[in-house]
Amino acid sequence: MARLNDDAQWIVLMGFIVSFSFFFLALVINQSTVVGQTTAESVIEFPKNDIRDVREAIGKSMKVSSGFEDVRSDIRIISMNRKSAVVNYTNSSATSPATIWIHYNNGVTEYNETWTKF
């Protein structure tokens, strides 16, 4: 019986070897994808300007001549509505020593600060 002539099958075999190694390489690379965060993304994500700004606004609100509660409600409600951040603060002159407590939370970063007057 005539055998199938398989003299040149080594060429196809080379082809297959290269293909398989290519697949393997792709698999390895696929598993090694690095997930990271660029510096710019971390800068945007951290609310440095927001916290600084709200601290200064709270400081100014402590010095208003009247309407402290209105200003506090303004800051709380506008913050929740427009900045998606929970801001709350107290000016506890009822306690002794007088303390100011500031709380900020935008869902990713939380910030608390307490001042005590001696």
Next chain:
Amino acid sequence: MVKNDGGQLYTIEGFAAGLIMIITAYLVVNATSVYTAGDTHINDMQLEALGSDALRVMDIPVSNDEHSLMQDIIEDTDIGVNNLTFGTTFSSLVNNKTGSSRDHIQFTANVSYRSTGDTIDSYLLNNTRNLSGGEHSVRATKWVIVDELHGNVQPRAVLVEVLLWRD
């Protein structure tokens, strides 16, 4: 005479092998994704820093016990009135560069305040152009404490929001 075409085997095998490799390569390269760095974030960060800086600088009084420019602007602006002082000041702060050229940053600014029933209303303060929706914009905000708002003389807190983008 018998045509000896035994060598065609090599050719065919060669073709086949080549075809296999090329198809594989094509499939593989299409499948793995190339991870590009988030380039837009750098521009966003620069714009946000610039907008926040400009708003903050406008809210610093020039000397002690004075109103800041921002406070005067908010107190003097009625709803529906375009405040040109804000427009020119903010535009020059944000677009001035140390070289001779200027930047081309556009913006639209709103003021948000708390009105009756704890609802938040906004009104336009000034803009260089109406937003058409296709711009990739960044938001910068600033709290301003004012002594009167829309005619009511009472300390209030409002939020100035500015959307910035480059053309």
Next chain:
Amino acid sequence: MTDDSGALSIDFIAGFTIFLLAFIWVLSMIPGLLIGLQAYTIDYDAVAYRTGVMLVEDPGEQVVAYPYYPWQSYGDQEKEKAIRFGLAVSKDTPNILLQDKVNRFFCVTTSDPAVGFVYPKDYKDRLIFGDYRFNISLLDQGQTLSVGDVRPVNTSYGYIRRVVKIKSDSNATIDNPYMTTHSFIKSDPVLTHVFSIHINNSKLLGEIINPAYQIDPPREQMTINITDLDDFLQPTVTLTAIKICTMVKNPSSATCYPLTSSLSYPYVDGSNTRTSMPAPVNENISLRFNPQYFNDRISAGVGDIFIVLRFDLSNPGLFLNNTQALPDFDTMNAETTFFNPGTGIVNPNTTPFDYNYYPENVTQPRLRDAVLEVAVW
């Protein structure tokens, strides 16, 4: 014997060539696969942002050691005591820069360490913290100050731009109208006239606590200009000596001693160098005390200071005079000349010029807009 006469060159080469070509082409696609894994390029924008924050939002840092001068007041011989640059007035006032720090930062030299900070090494050690090329520019009142190389045109670079305010120094000008309004011209027919200036550091720091508007002699340069002296020449006037009188309330003490620090000598008649005394005066005197001088006094527990100038005229007549030096200038007793710090009793014949927060006396520090750009590549 196999007859492989047909499996010869052409067919074999053809087939193998096709295979090889395809193989090579596929190999060349592998780098495209690996792009996602290449080593990260340096994020120049991050370096620029960091540098911008350090300059605009941080006051800088100096060695923590007596006498605790701020970094910008160290002279060129003590430059290494400035550890990190920062232009902000204080940590609590970001985006507000101090004029003195701006002046010192942009005082750049490439070779002579006695002139300013050496570019690039001093800047790389204190600000950039890396081997990058950089350019920092400040646009202030139409002038551009710059440190570093020219920005490249063809390559990309990391960049940040910040908007800031610059706090100018305070100064006082005592001119003829001022002297007349405040009765600083005495027409006593005497040869020796004494003029004093009162700088109460504790009061200055207590009246206004916001660093953005404060007059802060130990940390910020202040200038007192005495002008229009040519209106009163007799014909010649000599600035003979300057004394410093310090007042301490508790325990009560008041002492006067000559000014010996040559870094605080006056500039006379618009000269560029400080003059030692006695010195002839024709037109004006500019007092620019080195902030370190006030810093030293504060460190020694003294905040209340009088600067006392003695003028000697060639002919007796009227001149700048607001101090009754008792018993006389050379043996001046601060308690009787000015006031007793313990009892508070004041000499009514002495009305020193008070460096304070009233705009009609002193030009207050003002804030003006500026733009800072940082480029790193």
